[in-house]
Amino acid sequence: MRQLVDRLLGAGGVQAERLREVGVERGDDVGLDDLPRLPFVTKQDFWDSYPFGLRAAPVEDVVCVHGSSGTKGRPTLVPYTARDLDVWAEVMARALGGAGVTRRSLVHCAYGYGLFTGGMGVHHGGTRLGATVLPASSGATDRQLRLMLDLRPDVLCCTPSYAIYLGEAFGAAGITAEQLSLRVGLFGAEPWTGQMREEIERLLGLRALNIYGLSEVIGPGVACESLDSDGLLNVAEDHFYPEVVGPDGEVLRDGEPGELVFTTLTKTGVPLLRYRTGDVAALHPPGTGSARTLRRMSRVLGRTDDMLVIRGTNVFPSEIEAVVLADPRVAPHYLVVEDRRDRSRPELRVGVEPRDAHEDPVRLENDLATALQARLGIQCIVRAVPPDNIPRSPTGKAQRLVRWEHGVVPLPGLE
Ligand code: DLL
DSSP states (O other): OHHHHHHHHHHOSHHHHHHHHTTOOSGGGOOGGGGGGSOOBOHHHHHHTTTTTTOOSOGGGEEEEEEEOOSSSSOEEEEEEHHHHHHHHHHHHHHHHHTTOOTTOEEEEOSOOSSSHHHHHHHHHHHHHTOEEEOOOSOOHHHHHHHHHHHOOSEEEEOHHHHHHHHHHHHHTTOOGGGSOOOEEEEESSOOOHHHHHHHHHHHTSEEEEEEEETTTTEEEEEEOOTTSTTOEEEOTTTEEEEEEOTTSOBOOTTOOEEEEEEESSOOSSOOSSEEEEEEEOEEOOOTTOSOOSOEEOOOOEESSSOEEETTEEEOHHHHHHHHHHSTTEEEEEEEEEEOSSTTSOEEEEEEEESSTTSOHHHHHHHHHHHHHHHHSSOOEEEEOOTTOSOOOSSSOOOOEEEEOSSSOSSTTOO
C-alpha cells in the first residue's frame, strides 16, 4: 500500500492531487487502517482523463491496452505493464485452479478476445496454469459446438447468457448434456442468479462457478468462486484490496451490502486507490476451517447506477430476474423495460418467454405479476411473448434492461 501511494504521488495527476489534499506526501504517511480517510477514484475520472490520463507507468513500460466499450460514455481504456499481465495471469490461474482445472485440462474459452478482458484474461491464466487453452472467442456458434464435440474440453469459460445460448443450441441439435465432456465452467462479466446457474448446469452438465472482475482493476480474476467456497467468491485481496462502502462513502461491516471499492496494491500501469466500482455486493470473512485465507464476496447484487426507482421504490433488475426465473414455466430469457414515457408514472414492463408454446399466457402473466408485487412491493406489467422473440445474445453480454422514453415499444407485445 505504501509503495502504491508512492507510485501515485510520483506519477502526478488526479489521484496524487487528492492524496496531497488530505495531507499525504509519501507512502510512509499511511497504512491500511488509514484507507477510510483516503480519497476515492471513479469511472468519471477515467472518462475525464481519457484516454490514458490515469497511467502511472512510463509509456515504454506499457505492453498492451484493454478496456470496456461502455454504454454510457466513452470507452474506458486501461494500459497494462508486463508486471500487470503477470499479476493477471497469476490471479486467473488461481481462479481456474480453484475450479479444479489442471495441466491436463482443455479450457474452451468462448469469451470475446479483443479490447474486452474476458478472452485474454482466461487465456493468460490458463497458459500460466499449464492447461491447454482453446481461444474459441465468442460467436460462430456452429463452430463452437463442433469444436466442443471434437476436442472434448472439460472446462468452459464464457458469459452466463452465452452458456445458455450454447446449451440451447446443443439441445436443438439433439445433443444431451451427458454426451458432452464438460466438468466445470467459469461464467461472469454480467449479472446472473441461482436460477440461471441451475439452468446452465442442467443444459451443459457441468458445475457452474461465478467469476467477477472489471477492466479498470485488471479484468476477470478479481474474485472467483472455487469448488469449496460455498457460493461466495474468493477475492484476490493480496492484489486487490476490497472495501464495501455506503452511499456517503462510509465503510460498511462484513455482511452488509454496499458499493465495492478496490485498491490495486500491486498494479503499475494504472494503479488505483479506492476505485468505486458501482457494483453492489457484501464482503465475508474467509471460510472457517478452510485452507483459503482470502476474504470472500457475495455475487454482485446490482449496480449503484442501474438501480431503478419506480414510483419511489428502489428496484434492482437482479431481483426481477430472481422472481421471473424461479417460475419453471419461464425460459431463461427475459427483458425488463423501464417505461418512462410518462415521467410522473414510470412503469416496469417485463417480457418473458414461456418454455412451452401451449402455456396459458394470461395465467402466467398474472402469476408473475403477483409474485413481483410480493417481492418488490410494486405493480409490474408482465407480458408473455412467443418463444424466440426475446433477443438472444450470441456474443458478449446480454442486455436485459432497456429504457423506453419515447417512440416504438422496444419489444413487440410488451405494450
Ligand atoms: O466484464 C471482466 C470479466 C470478464 C469478468 C470475464 C468476468 C468474466 P468489464 O467489461 O470492464 O470487465 O465489465 C465490468 O461487469 O463492474 C460488473 O458490473 C460486471 N460484472 C463482471 N463480472 C460480473 C459477475 C469484465 N460475475 C463490469 N457478476 C463489472 C455480475 C459482473 N456482474
